[in-house]
Amino acid sequence: xxxxxxxxxxxxxxxxxxxxxxxxxxxxxxxxxxxxxxxxxxxxxxxxxxxxxxxxxxxxxxxxxxxxxxxxxxxxxxxxxxxxxxxxxxxxxxxxxxxxxxxxxxxxxxxxxxxxxxxxxxxxxxxxxxxxxxxxxxxxxxxxxxxxxxxxxxxxxxxxxxxxxxxxxxxxxxxxxxxxxxxxxxxxxxxxxxxxxxxxxxxxxxxxxxxxxxxxxxxxxxxxxxxxxxxxxxxxxxxxxxxxxxxxxxxxxxxxxxxxxxxxxxxxxxxxxxxxxxxxxxxxxxxxxxxxxxxxxxxxxxxxxxxxxxxxxxxxxxxxxxxxxxxxxxxxxxxxxxxxxxxxxxxxxxxxxxxxxxxxxxxxxxxxxxxxxxxxxxxxxxxxxxxxxxxxxxxxxxxxxxxxxxxxxxxxxxxxxxxxxxxxxxxxxxxxxxxxxxxxxxxxxxxxxxxxxxxxxxxxxxxxxxxxxxxxxxxxxxxxxxxxxxxxxxxxxxxxxxxxxxxxxxxxxxxxxxxxxxxxxxxxxxxxxxxxxxxxxxxxxxxxxxxxxxxxxxxxxxxxxxxxxxxxxxxxxxxxxxxxxxxxxxxxxxxxxxxxxxxxxxxxxxxxxxxxxxxxxxxxxxxxxxxxxxxxxxxxxxxxxxxxxxxxxxxxxxxxxxxxxxxxxxxxxxxxxxxxxxxxxxxxxx
Amino acid sequence: xxxxxxxxxxxxxxxxxxxxxxxxxxxxxxxxxxxxxxxxxxxxxxxxxxxxxxxxxxxxxxxxxxxxxxxxxxxxxxxxxxxxxxxxxxxxxxxxxxxxxxxxxxxxxxxxxxxxxxxxxxxxxxxxxxxxxxxxxxxxxxxxxxxxxxxxxxxxxxxxxxxxxxxxxxxxx
Numbered sequence: 056x057x058x059x060x061x062x063x064x065x066x067x068x069x070x071x072x073x074x075x076x077x078x079x080x081x082x083x084x085x086x087x088x089x090x091x092x093x094x095x096x097x098x099x100x101x102x103x104x105x106x107x108x109x110x111x112x113x114x115x116x117x118x119x120x121x122x123x124x125x126x127x128x129x130x131x132x133x134x135x136x137x138x139x140x141x142x143x144x145x146x147x148x149x150x151x152x153x154x155x156x157x158x159x160x161x162x163x164x165x166x167x168x169x170x171x172x173x174x175x176x177x178x179x180x181x182x183x184x185x186x187x188x189x190x191x192x193x194x195x196x197x198x199x200x201x202x203x204x205x206x207x208x209x210x211x212x213x214x215x216x217x218x219x220x221x222x223x224x225x226x227x228x229x230x231x232x233x234x235x236x237x238x239x240x241x242x243x244x245x246x247x248x249x250x251x252x253x254x255x256x257x258x259x260x261x262x263x264x265x266x267x268x269x270x271x272x273x274x275x276x277x278x279x280x281x282x283x284x285x286x287x288x289x290x291x292x293x294x295x296x297x298x299x300x301x302x303x304x305x306x307x308x309x310x311x312x313x314x315x316x317x318x319x320x321x322x323x324x325x326x327x328x329x330x331x332x333x334x335x336x337x338x339x340x341x342x343x344x345x346x347x348x349x350x351x352x353x354x355x356x357x358x359x360x361x362x363x364x365x366x367x368x369x370x371x372x373x374x375x376x377x378x379x380x381x382x383x384x385x386x387x388x389x390x391x392x393x394x395x396x397x398x399x400x401x402x403x404x405x406x407x408x409x410x411x412x413x414x415x416x417x418x419x420x421x422x423x424x425x426x427x428x429x430x431x432x433x434x435x436x437x438x439x440x441x442x443x444x445x446x447x448x449x450x451x452x453x454x455x456x457x458x459x460x461x462x463x464x465x466x467x468x469x470x471x472x473x474x475x476x477x478x479x480x481x482x483x484x485x486x487x488x489x490x491x492x493x494x495x496x497x498x499x500x501x502x503x504x505x506x507x508x509x510x511x512x513x514x515x516x517x518x519x520x521x522x523x524x525x526x527x528x529x530x531x532x533x534x535x536x537x538x539x540x541x542x543x544x545x546x547x548x549x550x551x552x553x554x555x556x557x558x559x560x561x562x563x564x565x566x567x568x569x570x571x572x573x574x575x576x577x578x579x580x581x582x583x584x585x586x587x588x589x590x591x592x593x594x595x596x597x598x599x600x601x602x603x604x605x606x607x608x609x610x611x612x613x614x615x616x617x618x619x620x621x622x623x624x625x626x627x628x629x630x631x632x633x634x635x636x637x638x639x640x641x642x643x644x645x646x647x648x649x650x651x652x653x654x655x656x657x658x659x660x661x662x663x664x665x666x667x668x669x670x671x672x673x674x675x676x677x678x679x680x681x682x683x684x685x686x687x688x689x690x691x692x693x694x695x696x697x698x699x700x701x702x703x704x705x706x707x708x709x710x711x712x713x714x715x716x717x718x719x720x721x722x723x724x725x726x727x728x729x730x731x732x733x734x735x736x737x738x739x740x741x
Numbered sequence: 742x743x744x745x746x747x748x749x750x751x752x753x754x755x756x757x758x759x760x761x762x763x764x765x766x767x768x769x770x771x772x773x774x775x776x777x778x779x780x781x782x783x784x785x786x787x788x789x790x791x792x793x794x795x796x797x798x799x800x801x802x803x804x805x806x807x808x809x810x811x812x813x814x815x816x817x818x819x820x821x822x823x824x825x826x827x828x829x830x831x832x833x834x835x836x837x838x839x840x841x842x843x844x845x846x847x848x849x850x851x852x853x854x855x856x857x858x859x860x861x862x863x864x865x866x867x868x869x870x871x872x873x874x875x876x877x878x879x880x881x882x883x884x885x886x887x888x889x890x891x892x893x894x895x896x897x898x899x900x901x902x903x904x905x906x907x908x909x910x911x912x913x914x
Contacts, residue, residue, distance in 0.1 A: 227801060416874065423863075427860070431860075442852055443851075445841040448841075448845070649801065667798075668803055
């Protein structure tokens with residue numbers, strides 16, 4: 056099966072090269088058969104990558120310990136569930152997994168547009184094939200996952216052998232979320248290839264108008280949604296497994312996932328300027344280019360060893376390949392831009408400074424500043440070493456200090472932006488849209504201050520969260536009110552109806568509400584508390600309103616590890632509440648340790664209990680307990696963001712024209728519904 | 742001094758020496774609050790985690806508390822505190838011992854100042870640029886002629902349709 060996988064990869068590379076070269080020839084000659092054959096070569100590439108990936112999965116499932124990658128990342132006692140995760144747990148497998156996910160996207164695009172956009176698709180196909188060639192080259196010649204286990208003999212000849220068992224999977228990865236976090240994150244990284252291919256293809260083809268934006272909107276949103284979900288799952292994994300009480304440590308690998316998310320978010324906002332007003336065409340093209348390059352850079356940072364990270368892959372010589380690919384991509388992008396920049400000329404007219412357009416410009420500025428700040432902070436150790444000879448590290452305190460103000464400004468614009476009208480916003484409209492939300496925000500801030508919340512950024516964050524939530528809810532209320540006046544249905548039903556009529560707009564609002572939840576959760580971090588204590592049996596420790604009593608420590612042998620488990624009774628106001636069972640796991644094969652945190656989570660706070668192990672000094676079991684306020688809001692916000700994106704991806708329900716006076720409820724005089732344009736029902740929304 | 746008295750004296754001395762240990766409850770705070778504060782500004786130098794010395798939980802380690810390296814740093818900080826040194830002096834001593842990689846955040850001096858100045862500079866310059874661009878776009882907009890009822894009647898239908906479509910597009914989202 057390993058030979059089969061290797062051949063599949065090699066053939067996939069050959070097909071990708073044909074799709075690339077043949078595609079260029081097809082663009083030049085415009086020969087229909089050539090166009091068709093290159094498209095089919097693109098599809099064949101994807102099919103062969105699928106075969107190679109399934110071959111590797113098969114090798115894991117059949118415990119084939121003659122393959123070096125399988126030996127390094129699996130063992131016989133590893134459950135089937137984690138044998139799937141072993142696929143992407145190492146450098147070689149994760150790069151193959153990159154190719155696999157990219158192939159899923161490429162195949163979907165090739166099938167979806169097989170009979171459409173005949174002028175554009177050959178260019179898009181060439182760009183996608185170019186990206187595939189790069190990753191397939193790595194899969195075949197640099198980091199092949201199908202290398203057989205071998206040692207050089209005295210005569211220099213390799214002798215192949217098979218191990219009885221493997222080394223096992225990294226314990227930190229043996230957690231359910233680790234089976235879904237990387238696929239989501241990688242789906243985000245790879246997904247941005249599609250808007251990139253369309254943007255570059257459209258620029259090269261001088262494809263007319265905003266068509267490429269319309270074509271790629273859904274692909275961009277899908278990639279963005281996966282990226283968001285991947286980041287959120289990664290944060291939750293760090294929270295639940297690493298046992299340090301936090302969810303985001305500004306580790307270079309975490310930062311690498313955030314960078315394309317920031318530019319991707321900026322792009323999702325600024326495309327509206329191009330769609331509605333024909334503005335910012337150059338900016339949008341470059342935002343897509345940058346987002347794709349940041350995806351590649353993220354992959355490069357994780358794998359090259361340029362920056363040190365706790366969860367980076369092992370260092371390898373893969374870095375120069377990525378640098379070369381990024382360099383070539385940048386050159387191609389610059390070349391295409393310089394050649395066809397006239398085609399990107401925009402109208403660029405504004406009626407007023409206070410308008411939706413301005414808010415988008417500031418929104419993009421803030422996302423870009425956040426992105427550059429995170430990128431420069433991540434790379435600062437490298438720069439400082441170049442310039443001064445000293446590697447000056449940049450840790451979480453720096454990133455927090457720099458990004459919190461920017462994040463709050465973005466939050467502010469989240470509330471302001473959508474309520475400003477296109478072209479020009481009148482003072483009356485400003486008063487009508489922002490009066491109440493501003494008042495609600497200020498009152499909540501004052502109450503928080505009176506209640507003793509004095510952490511500046513947290514209070515500001517809370518005020519802004521209330522402001523933004525109020526503006527959005529008010530917007531839903533106004534829209535629902537208009538529908539209710541005509542239909543007589545209940546407010547929730549009208550709000551759903553409203554959302555389904557303009558899924559993009561109201562799905563966007565749901566995403567904004569999700570981000571408000573995330574910010575509420577983040578604001579709680581300023582009030583985190585923790586206590587660590589060595590405990591005798593029956594000892595108690597206090598954290599906030601909770602009393603933790605150590606009732607025992609037992610050992611729980613499992614198939615792949617042995618868990619030392621604490622039996623901790625939780626009391627509140629001297630009344631027993633529950634038992635928590637934090638674990639310390641020792642994995643048998645690789646002798647590594649893992650943590651399983653016990654969390655009692657409420658909307659108000661998380662009681663987070665870690666079995667820290669046996670204190671080497673006191674030889675007593677140690678409990679490390681944290682009280683983390685509002686954390687649950689972050690996960691809730693993440694789910695809301697995904698839900699909002701799914702809404703935004705739905706097609707609009709065709710609205711109906713009700714030929715009745717506004718005051719007359721339709722329940723009394725139902726009138727025939729006719730399918731018309733949505734203009735008639737849009738009043739009061741903008 | 743007789744042999745018996747000597748033993749009693751030694752026992753008493755040992756007893757006094759051990760008194761703080763006996764009085765301290767199990768799990769009492771090992772490090773001062775100030776040591777933890779300073780420990781939050783320096784990295785754990787164990788090489789296996791990228792956390793601060795005060796926040797080290799050493800994922801994957803046998804003990805998920807501060808690892809021995811982090812503990813050593815915190816103890817060292819406490820020793821400096823006992824000598825009456827200021828926070829800056831303690832930081833300098835640590836950096837001399839471990840190098841500039843010790844900083845959890847870049848110092849606000851020398852080349853490291855760039856790290857602090859850059860984000861603010863991006864924000865300020867970017868904001869100025871955006872304001873400049875917006876004001877240019879506003880100026881570029883030709884002033885529209887005042888509409889009169891007479892003129893309204895002369896608008897060609899195709900122009901009116903185009904304007905209606907534009908308005909529809911612009912108010913959709």
